[in-house]
Amino acid sequence: MTLNRRSILKAGAAAAALPLLGSRAFAQGEPLKVGFIYVGTINDNGYNYAHNQGRLYLEEKLGDAVETTYVENVPEGPDCERVLRELAQQGNKLIFATSFGFGDSVIKVAQQFPDVKFEHATGYMKADNVGLYNARFYEGRAVCGTIAGHLSKTGKAGYIGSFPIPEVVMGINSFVLAARKVNPDFTIRPVYISTWNDPAKEADTARAMIDQGIDVIAQHTDGPAALQVAQERGIVGGFGQGADMSEFAPETQLTSIIDHWGPHYAASAQAVIDGTWTAGDTWEGLKEDVVQIGPYGPKVTDEVKAAAEAVRTGQIDGSFHIFTGPIKDNTGVERVPAGQTMTDAELLSMDWYVEGVEQPA
Template structure:
């Protein structure tokens, strides 16, 4: 290389024209899942969000995940390993991961954590959740209109505020649609256990329920409804479209992808900050799956109108007058429940029978 070429090359490099920019390491994003990615419901949709991150950012990100992680000590171990492996951002996707997330985050202050459905935060821990109760209200309306036995079965997972809110929202709107409705509730004490969920659905059907609602993650209750015949149900967390047009007549779909993409971008931009997010139908985090032709047209139109009013903010699913199960006053005529009460809800509304387990 002659002196002139050397000088020109040096000048180009100095000007940033000849040397390619140094490639940055991809942002490593971890996901901890409470069930298998093929559960067809809750974890399936969180994994769809992970895949959307990969598709959106390409080689700018690397994602890793661990599925079927029990809530508790195992979660803390998995989170620790993920942080040690170089994760920049970790999403923990179940309520029972709350304390493990906080504990591990304290040991890794340079790692960002996002916890789904919890309420504890730190400088490097955010929380995010969806207003699932908005979708439960719509399901309750359809259920109340379509039941012929006036008995609606509800499979609860764990007696935490998120699940209690859903039961109350569904019951309030089923009763508005049909004052004769009765709810029977079975607590499965699991998020994902197809055999136990199927047994719960079968027990409710044997008690006369011709509509099954669920806050568990598998498609087993819909399978039990299909086997029984004449029983309808709803997709939970995911569309569960393999069971439509019946028994799956509609669904609540959790759309996590936009939030995941936004938070990964914030890490890339250096703008990530701890926050608490609770989004619903209006923001698109809660979606209502197709209402099938198994639902009478007038009922479907009413459900869509209810969805639109919730999305626009002209109606709130917890609007008074409402009384607690024990007969004490809660919300006066036209009064709307505040988020603090909803976030800590530990009571049934008037008309529901049975006790909430400890």
């Protein structure tokens, strides 16, 4: 596959223009101005909400040492370049671009503002003043899959995906590998809806899956609509994505994957203030507390909690890795030999499904 995270997101509403101000260098004793751009709304209760919570964490930790600005609903494309340039012209000396499709614009604008530090979430292109950061979402999927394997009565789950990109494929595979360690006959049905946040599409897909016999729903989209349908229909449950969504499905959310970006944002800003910032490339997970597991729901028994916690803590202490072989793909071909663990490079280019994944239509 050549597609990457959020690279094919359909353009949404254009972000409001920011006033153009003269660029000025960051001086000791004045607040460091930090800008954020989001591809969606901070009220999506998922991915963009989590990034904005990270911005608020940064403000809380560094206080008067920083001054933050954010722009939401920035489409991936020319408008992104404009917003990035205006943030730099406003005097922001550290700018976080939080969606993959912002990458080309980040590199272009960074060349025009060499004294500004840029960090790009889930991207791959670096420069002297452009760093990368990412989260090991798949580690959280392994915990969720463990719960699903224990609680599903049908042994059939549905997975509402955005786009068939490595990050999403990796999550599907992690989920079903974990579930099949509990129930070797467990299967999962991915359905891609070609968007990151469309509540009506997510709800309709969830209803169709339930009608076809699944009783657990996972998702890699940004809103709680699928969980709400799961609660309405009374199935076993589902999982929050990006944030705790239990308020939308208090009986049905089994747990959630929470993206905890705040410590990274605070550390990067402090490094700029201290003059120690470098163009890093981080991919952190449960161990670093960038990925968190939310509270377990009322349907998760003590026995299942213990199993989920074993998977969570095993990934933290390094004793467990969900992508350790033997692993076959869904055509029966061995992809990972026994005892071998997939490399990060292999994971980040994953374009095949493991055993138990039904081929998407």
